[in-house]
Amino acid sequence: MKGATVPREALLLMDLQLSNLSHVSPDYLPNAVRALEAARAAGVPVFHVILQLRAGHVDAHPRNRIFGALPPNRFTPDDPGAAIHPDVAPQGGEIVVHKNRVSAFAGNNLHQILAAQDIDHLVLAGIATGGIVLSTVTQAADLDYRLTVLSDACADPSPELHDMLVTKVFSRRGDVLTTGEWAKPV
Secondary structure (H helix, E strand, C coil): CCCCCCCCEEEEEECCEHHHHCCCCCCCHHHHHHHHHHHHHHCCCEEEEEECCCHHHCCCCCCCCCCCCCCCCCCCCCCHHHCECHHHCCCCCCEEEEECCCCCCCCCCHHHHHHHCCCCEEEEEEECHHHHHHHHHHHHHHCCCEEEEEEEEEECCCHHHHHHHHHHHHHHCCEEECHHHHHCCC
């Protein structure tokens, strides 16, 4: 179509923080690294989305079952466990987006940044499949993004939950591929 823009994709690496990686299989991280390397090699923009709460958790309501229950020093700028794992650390102009709830879009301007970059296709990788990946898939689908979930670059403390979401839920909202399938040249 004349005047139509070419779809542009971006890789979102989500919650690949040291404390989160301690809750999943050590076999997980190499898959996330492969996705990151493939994106960089192909010139696909990379966004690092991490959980960061304010000191004292003034932005986490006590009624919130997830964030209200966290010790007040967790996932703050001073928490060493909140750091992005060095194997997937941002390089060059890669953008780091801080969120304060489960979805990658919560409490930040990610949607605005993606729109400004003409990105309409999100490729998702992260921890946990039943947390940030699920919430982001749902919200991104409602925001009309095209979606690809990298099944082996997502992980959850519950392998059963991961498998159910990947096989039964995510495919209803986008494509589900392995990192190898996504990185394969067309």
